[in-house]
Amino acid sequence: MKIDIVGGGPAGLFLAILLARQAPHVEMEVIEQNAADATFGFGVVLADTGLSRLSDAAPDVCADLMKAMTFGAQQTIVSQETPLTVKRPGQGGGAIPRLTLLNILQEHAARLKIPVTYSSRVNDIDSLAGDIVVGADGVTSRVRASDEMGFGTTRRELTNHFAWFGVGKAFECPALVFREYHGGYFVAHYYPYSETMSTFVAECDHQTWTDFGLEQWSLDERQKLFDTVFAQELGGLGLISNNSSWRQFPVIRNANWFCGNRVLIGDALASAHFSIGSGTRIAMEDSIALAQAIASSDTDAQRALAGYVALRRASKDRLISASEASYLWYENIREWMTTFNPHQFVYQFMTRTGRLDVARLREQYPELVRELESAQAIPANEALL
Numbered sequence: 001m002k003i004d005i006v007g008g009g010p011a012g013l014f015l016a017i018l019l020a021r022q023a024p025h026v027e028m029e030v031i032e033q034n035a036a037d038a039t040f041g042f043g044v045v046l047a048d049t050g051l052s053r054l055s056d057a058a059p060d061v062c063a064d065l066m067k068a069m070t071f072g073a074q075q076t077i078v079s080q081e082t083p084l085t086v087k088r089p090g091q092g093g094g095a096i097p098r099l100t101l102l103n104i105l106q107e108h109a110a111r112l113k114i115p116v117t118y119s120s121r122v123n124d125i126d127s128l129a130g131d132i133v134v135g136a137d138g139v140t141s142r143v144r145a146s147d148e149m150g151f152g153t154t155r156r157e158l159t160n161h162f163a164w165f166g167v168g169k170a171f172e173c174p175a176l177v178f179r180e181y182h183g184g185y186f187v188a189h190y191y192p193y194s195e196t197m198s199t200f201v202a203e204c205d206h207q208t209w210t211d212f213g214l215e216q217w218s219l220d221e222r223q224k225l226f227d228t229v230f231a232q233e234l235g236g237l238g239l240i241s242n243n244s245s246w247r248q249f250p251v252i253r254n255a256n257w258f259c260g261n262r263v264l265i266g267d268a269l270a271s272a273h274f275s276i277g278s279g280t281r282i283a284m285e286d287s288i289a290l291a292q293a294i295a296s297s298d299t300d301a302q303r304a305l306a307g308y309v310a311l312r313r314a315s316k317d318r319l320i321s322a323s324e325a326s327y328l329w330y331e332n333i334r335e336w337m338t339t340f341n342p343h344q345f346v347y348q349f350m351t352r353t354g355r356l357d358v359a360r361l362r363e364q365y366p367e368l369v370r371e372l373e374s375a376q377a378i379p380a381n382e383a384l385l
């Protein structure tokens with residue numbers, strides 16, 4: 001069986017590594033448009049609960065990732081200029097430079113002698129002759145574009161505007177700062193990912209964008225505005241751009257995960273909003289399911305693809321609906337920032353995805369719940385849970 005994997009990001013490389021181990025009969029090639037040492041963005045979060053699944057699938061890869069990660073056992077949430085500390089369960093979330101993440105996966109792939117062709121963009125999917133063609137080619141997937149009718153692709157854009165920057169210092173801990181500035185509503189999501197660097201996602205709602213006339217501003221002017229709004233946190237350092245373009249998050253979904261011999265994984269299949277900090281691990285978990293399905297398919301491509309959907313659909317749908325609840329919450333930040341006091345705000349934030357009710361919140365964040373209770377921030381009907 002021959003498998004072509006389009007895209008050497010986290011999903012594509014991890015799939016190749018797992019296939020080399022679990023399905024050694026498979027012949028494969030990974031084709032990546034960028035050079036091995038190129039990447040967009042800065043650091044990404046890999047939640048620690050997610051890591052246990054990656055670790056079960058490839059303990060050595062996961063151990064290498066963990067060695068390169070910066071863990072933050074607590075997070076600060078600031079609204080109305082009041083910081084609240086959220087102590088996270090376990091080791092907390094860990095972050096890693098995206099380039100290091102890719103380099104670790106590339107090294108494992110090289111050790112397994114997996115052919116990876118870098119600096120080679122696939123434009124014509126029909127030219128790929130594999131029994132299975134995997135679209136691991138991210139949000140702008142070419143594989144998906146080759147048959148959007150067949151995949152049942154839908155897309156829409158969220159209204160908030162965001163851009164992904166770096167900062168040349170390691171913040172003490174990850175934080176979310178919600179700030180009103182001259183009638184605009186701004187959010188900074190930042191977290192350290194090495195001893196010297198942090199990621200900083202800058203966001204504002206659409207009304208702020210139009211009220212300030214940001215559409216007409218240059219990239220540099222927009223960056224300076226965020227430097228000013230978050231000057232207190234940045235402490236004199238400016239944001240660092242790396243092709244940091246301003247976008248509205250594209251929500252992409254596919255009713256059919258495969259179509260003929262073409263199959264989608266990771267962001268190509270469903271874009272996961274950055275506010276749940278799990279896009280990378282969700283993508284890598286797709287790879288786990290697809291590798292498992294291919295390994296047990298007895299070289300029957302259609303059986304493998306159907307097996308992938310059966311293994312993964314229910315859990316992926318849960319993660320994606322958490323992502324949806326999270327981005328819908330962010331779409332209304334103006335309302336939450338003006339309606340709730342800082343404690344109520346944190347309660348609303350922590351429960352926004354519907355995955356944590358008061359009972360689970362109490363179990364995982366006991367100190368926070370005590371503080372929220374004493375501030376009477378938990379609605380009476382929910383506090384009884």
Ligand SMILES: Cc1cc2nc3c(=O)[nH]c(=O)nc-3n(C[C@H](O)[C@H](O)[C@H](O)COP(=O)(O)OP(=O)(O)OC[C@H]3O[C@@H](n4cnc5c(N)ncnc54)[C@H](O)[C@@H]3O)c2cc1C
Nearest residue numbers: 007009010011033045122137138266267274278279280283
């Ligand atoms: C602002 C922002 C912040 C984020 N923060 C986090 C975070 O904190 N934690 C987290 O887990 N995730 C985060 N994410 C999401 C994360 O980056 C993605 O979910 C994750 O990278 C998906 O992995 P993937 O392998 O599916 O796709 P990608 O990482 O996009 O990889 C796709 C690969 O395919 C290649 N490719 C594309 N087209 C072609 C082609 N035609 N031919 C050959 N190669 C091609 C690309 O070069 C790329 O290497 C964030 C995303 C954004 C936008």
